[in-house]
Amino acid sequence: MPQFLDARAVPDGSVLSPDLAIIGGGPAGISLALALANSNLKILLLESGSMHFNAQTQNLYAGNEVGIPYVPLDETRLRYLGGSTNHWGGWCRPLTEIDFERRSSVPYSGWPFGRATLEPYFPRAQKLVEAGPFVYDALADSVGGMGPLLELGLGGVYSSFFQFSQWAGNPEHLPTHFGERYAADLKRIPNLDVMLYANVTGLRLAANAATLDHLDIATLSGRRFRVQPHAAVVATGAIESARLLLASNDVMASGVGNQHDLVGRFFADHAIPRNTATLVIFRGALPTYYTRTEVLSGLHFRATLAASDTFKRSAKVLGSLTTVEQTVALDAVGTAAVTQTSSILGADASGASAYALGCGFELHPDPNRRLTLTSERDALGMPRLKLSMTISDADFTSYERTLKELGRQLLVARSGMLRLNRTTRADWLSGLSWGNHHMGTTRMHVDARQGVADANGRVHGIANLFLAGSGLFPTYGASNPTMNLVALTLRLADHLKEVMV
Ligand SMILES: Cc1cc2nc3c(=O)[nH]c(=O)nc-3n(C[C@H](O)[C@H](O)[C@H](O)COP(=O)(O)OP(=O)(O)OC[C@H]3O[C@@H](n4cnc5c(N)ncnc54)[C@H](O)[C@@H]3O)c2cc1C
Structure with a gap:
C-alpha cells in the first residue's frame, strides 16, 4: 500500500503542482479528500502534524486569550492528522431550520441558504462520523x-x-478519530497524496490579488518549499484558518479575504x-x-x-x-x-x-469576539493569535x-x-x-461586505481559494458542529467537482 509523504524529505525550494491542495487533515480536510477520491483531480493534502501528538508541533497553536476566561488556544484543539477529533466527545446532532434563517431579533444572523440545501449531505456525513x-x-x-x-x-x-460517533471496531468504544480511522482509506486513493509535517505558512496571492498563486510550506526541521495548485481549500479549523488568512498579508495588507475587516471576527463556541x-x-x-x-x-x-x-x-x-x-x-x-x-x-x-x-x-453573533494577530511569533515565524472572548x-x-x-x-x-x-x-x-466548538471566524455571506466567503465557501474576490469547516457558520445553532461541518464539506466537494473536474 502507498505510504503518506513526509515534507521533511522534500528538497528545499521545490515546487509541487497538484490540481487541488487541501490544507489540514481534520474531519473537514479528510472528508473532502474522501469525497473527491477517484475524481480527475490530482490532490495533495497538506497536514502540519503526523499520526501522533507532538509537543513542538502542538506549540504552533499557542496564543493568548483576553476577556472572559476561555480554554488556552493550544489546549482547545489538536494539531496532527485527524485534528481535534483526536480528543472530541463524538456528540452529534444536525442544525435545525431556524439556525439557517435570518432573524431580525438576532443581528448578523442567517446562512446564505436554508437547511434543505444541506439535507442531502447529512446521511453521508453521519456515516463518516460513524x-x-x-x-x-x-x-x-x-x-x-x-x-x-x-x-x-x-x-x-x-x-x-x-x-x-462510535469508531467502528475500536475496542475502547471511542468516537471516530478521523486520522487513524481513515488513514488506510486515504492511502488507497489513487489521485491523492497526503503529506505529513507540512505546515502551510502563507497563502500567496498573484499581484492582482484575484487568484491564489502558491502556498508556502515549512517544516519544523527547517525545510521550505512551495505548492502551486490550481485551487486550494483551507481546512485548518476555525481558529487557524483565520490566522492563516490574516497572516498572509503581503499582497493584501489586511490579510487574504479581509478587505472588509471580517476575518477572525464573530468567533463563537457553545x-x-x-x-x-x-x-x-x-x-x-x-x-x-x-x-x-x-x-x-x-x-x-x-x-x-x-x-x-x-x-x-x-x-x-x-x-x-x-x-x-x-x-x-x-x-x-x-x-x-x-x-x-x-x-x-x-x-x-x-x-x-x-x-x-x-x-x-448558542451565543449571539458578536463582531468583537474576535481573533487578531500579535507581534509574538511561533517557531516557523508565524504571528501568534490573541482571542478576545466575550459573552x-x-x-x-x-x-x-x-x-x-x-x-x-x-x-x-x-x-x-x-x-x-x-x-x-x-x-x-x-x-x-x-464546548471547544470553534465557529464563525470566516463566515459565509453572499455579500462580500458581510462575509469572508460566498455560499460555496469560496473566499470573496479570490477565484481559486476555498474554505471548509465551521468557521463558515454565520449563525451557530446549539448543535455540535462536526457532523454539520462534514455535511457542508461534502457539499463543497460536489461544487469543486462541478467547477474543476
Ligand atoms: C475536547 C473537545 C471535544 C469536542 N467534542 C465535540 C463533540 O462532542 N461533538 C462535535 O461535534 N464536536 C466536538 N468538538 C469539536 C470538533 O473536534 C471540531 O468541530 C472538528 O475537529 C473541527 O474539524 P476541522 O477539520 O474543521 O478542524 P480540526 O479538527 O481543527 O483540524 C484541522 C487540521 O489542520 C491541521 N493544520 C492546522 N494548521 C495547519 C497548517 N498551517 N498547515 C497544515 N495543516 C494545518 C491540524 O493539524 C489539523 O489536523 C470537540 C473539540 C474538542 C477540542
Whole structure:
C-alpha cells in the first residue's frame, strides 16, 4: 500500500503542482479528500502534524486569550492528522431550520441558504462520523421500551436526542478519530497524496490579488518549499484558518479575504454552564437515556431538552440543548418547595427525584469576539493569535427564558418543577466551560461586505481559494458542529467537482 509523504524529505525550494491542495487533515480536510477520491483531480493534502501528538508541533497553536476566561488556544484543539477529533466527545446532532434563517431579533444572523440545501449531505456525513442512521427527533417514537419520555405537554421545550460517533471496531468504544480511522482509506486513493509535517505558512496571492498563486510550506526541521495548485481549500479549523488568512498579508495588507475587516471576527463556541437548575420529577426517576448514553439497535444516543424552533422564533431566544446530569439530594428548602407545589397541583410527589441540569447554548453573533494577530511569533515565524472572548448578558437571559419555559411546562403537565440556580452574571460565569466548538471566524455571506466567503465557501474576490469547516457558520445553532461541518464539506466537494473536474 502507498505510504503518506513526509515534507521533511522534500528538497528545499521545490515546487509541487497538484490540481487541488487541501490544507489540514481534520474531519473537514479528510472528508473532502474522501469525497473527491477517484475524481480527475490530482490532490495533495497538506497536514502540519503526523499520526501522533507532538509537543513542538502542538506549540504552533499557542496564543493568548483576553476577556472572559476561555480554554488556552493550544489546549482547545489538536494539531496532527485527524485534528481535534483526536480528543472530541463524538456528540452529534444536525442544525435545525431556524439556525439557517435570518432573524431580525438576532443581528448578523442567517446562512446564505436554508437547511434543505444541506439535507442531502447529512446521511453521508453521519456515516463518516460513524453515528447511527440519520434519525434524531424521531427517536422519541422508538425509546418507549426503555421508559417514557419526560412529560412536558405542549410548549417550547421538548425531548430531542444526540447521537454519538462510535469508531467502528475500536475496542475502547471511542468516537471516530478521523486520522487513524481513515488513514488506510486515504492511502488507497489513487489521485491523492497526503503529506505529513507540512505546515502551510502563507497563502500567496498573484499581484492582482484575484487568484491564489502558491502556498508556502515549512517544516519544523527547517525545510521550505512551495505548492502551486490550481485551487486550494483551507481546512485548518476555525481558529487557524483565520490566522492563516490574516497572516498572509503581503499582497493584501489586511490579510487574504479581509478587505472588509471580517476575518477572525464573530468567533463563537457553545457556552456550557454547569448546574444551571435543579429539575424535580414528581413520579420516580427519569429513564437512563436522559442521564447517560444508551444503545438502541446499535445506535448510541442520549436525550436532551431542546428549545423548539417555534419557541425560538416566538420568544426570540437562541438555541440551547439542556442535559440532565447527575441526581442531587434536595435540601430542606427544596423538599418543602416540592411538598407545597405538588400539593397545590394535586400531584403525588412521594417518590420525587431531583437532578442537576447542564446545557450547551448558542451565543449571539458578536463582531468583537474576535481573533487578531500579535507581534509574538511561533517557531516557523508565524504571528501568534490573541482571542478576545466575550459573552453578553443577553446570551444568559436568552437561555434563562428557555429554562423558565421548561419550568412552566413541568407545572402545567403536573410532572415536576424546576429551580433556577444561576441568576446574576457572576453566577453564570462561575460555572462556565466551553464546548471547544470553534465557529464563525470566516463566515459565509453572499455579500462580500458581510462575509469572508460566498455560499460555496469560496473566499470573496479570490477565484481559486476555498474554505471548509465551521468557521463558515454565520449563525451557530446549539448543535455540535462536526457532523454539520462534514455535511457542508461534502457539499463543497460536489461544487469543486462541478467547477474543476
Ligand atoms: C475536547 C473537545 C471535544 C469536542 N467534542 C465535540 C463533540 O462532542 N461533538 C462535535 O461535534 N464536536 C466536538 N468538538 C469539536 C470538533 O473536534 C471540531 O468541530 C472538528 O475537529 C473541527 O474539524 P476541522 O477539520 O474543521 O478542524 P480540526 O479538527 O481543527 O483540524 C484541522 C487540521 O489542520 C491541521 N493544520 C492546522 N494548521 C495547519 C497548517 N498551517 N498547515 C497544515 N495543516 C494545518 C491540524 O493539524 C489539523 O489536523 C470537540 C473539540 C474538542 C477540542
